[in-house]
Amino acid sequence: MFRGKKYQESAKLIEKAQQYDAPEAFDLVIKAAKAKFDETVELHIKLGVDSRHADQQVRGAIVLPHGTGKTRRVLVFCKEERIQESLDAGADFAGGQDLVDRIQKENFFDYDVVVATPDMMGVVGRLGRVLGPKGLMPTPKAGTVTANIAQAITEIKAGKIEYRLDKTNIIHCPIGKVSFGPEKLADNYNALLQAVVRAKPAAAKGQYIRSCVTASTMGPGVKINTTKAV
Numbered sequence: 001m002f003r004g005k006k007y008q009e010s011a012k013l014i015e016k017a018q019q020y021d022a023p024e025a026f027d028l029v030i031k032a033a034k035a036k037f038d039e040t041v042e043l044h045i046k047l048g049v050d051s052r053h054a055d056q057q058v059r060g061a062i063v064l065p066h067g068t069g070k071t072r073r074v075l076v077f078c079k080e081e082r083i084q085e086s087l088d089a090g091a092d093f094a095g096g097q098d099l100v101d102r103i104q105k106e107n108f109f110d111y112d113v114v115v116a117t118p119d120m121m122g123v124v125g126r127l128g129r130v131l132g133p134k135g136l137m138p139t140p141k142a143g144t145v146t147a148n149i150a151q152a153i154t155e156i157k158a159g160k161i162e163y164r165l166d167k168t169n170i171i172h173c174p175i176g177k178v179s180f181g182p183e184k185l186a187d188n189y190n191a192l193l194q195a196v197v198r199a200k201p202a203a204a205k206g207q208y209i210r211s212c213v214t215a216s217t218m219g220p221g222v223k224i225n226t227t228k229a230v
Contacts, residue, residue, distance in 0.1 A: 019225035022189055025214055026182040032219040033178045038069070039216035041185055043175050045196060046210040051165040055203040058171065059164040061142045062195040066184040067159025069177035074153050075099065077116040077124050077138075082149060089150035090157050091115070096123065103127055109134065115144045115152050135162075163196060171196060178216055189214070193226060 013032050020028065026041070033039045049056040075093040076086040077100075086094035092111060093099065100123055102108040114131060116124045116138040124131075124138065131137040138144035142162045146152050163171045175188040193212070200208050215221040 014220055014222055017223075019223045021225055021228065022186045023182050025222045025224045026185040026189070028222050029185070029214055029216050029219060030178050030182060032222075033216040035216075035218045039178045039218055040069070040174050041176050041178060041180070041214060041216050043171075043173050043189060043192060044213045044215070044221075045171045045173075045193070046212070047165065047169050047171065047196075047204075048207045048210050049165070049169055049201060049204045051167060051169050053203065056201045057165060058196065058199050058201065059141055059162070060195060060199050061144075061160055061162045062191060063155050063158055063160040064175060064188040065191055066176060066180060066188055068161060068174050069180060070174070072112040072156055073110065074156055075111040075114050076149060076153070077114070077120040078149060079117065079119065082117065086149050086153065089153040091149075091153050096120065100124070100127060103130060109136075111136075113144065113156050114138050115146065115149060115156070117147055117149060118145055121145060135164075161192075163192065175214075185214075189224070 014028055029041055047058060049058060051057065073092040074090065076091045077096060078086055078094060079096060083094045099108075104127070114124075114136045121138075128137055140146075143152060143155070143160070144162075161173055163173050165171060173192060175192060176185050180188075193209075197208070209226050212224040212226045213221040214224055
């Protein structure tokens, strides 16, 4: 694969085989970020589980100590009498059947997170085929199916993220921006990693955290030594 000149220069800062302690890893990620915009810093955690088995799923949500640096747009499915409450709490869109129709007929996806009250899941369930593949389907486990709309919206706006395994048994999550600096990124990393460790399935055998890599949007990956955090 051809890599640009900036990427190649950044890659020289990092020893490919070395696992760095978290503060040093994030310091390197910041030094290696050469883009003209404030790059997002992501974490990629490979787990020793098999996502094909229901008893080895790893999924949850956490409010990062310093947020993600991104304002997330929230859509809420609720009864008419709770629409104003949702909007007052900071929702960008709130409604019921009208939003279902808009999504089905107009391919409306101008939002990042979907929250639903439990009494709306019968209606929202019809959108499973379109919301599911985009990772937007609300679930109780992620805290996005809840009667406490205001709290859910506040947490999402404050930097709540959902983590879940993909088909290759890796969790991919944003943990901030390059402008955060190494200390805040390390705080967010620790919080996420601890949450993933706490979510370890009883059926998981052998080494649970197989590897952990961080990278900025346009930068090279840096391996993190997770032994201290775990």
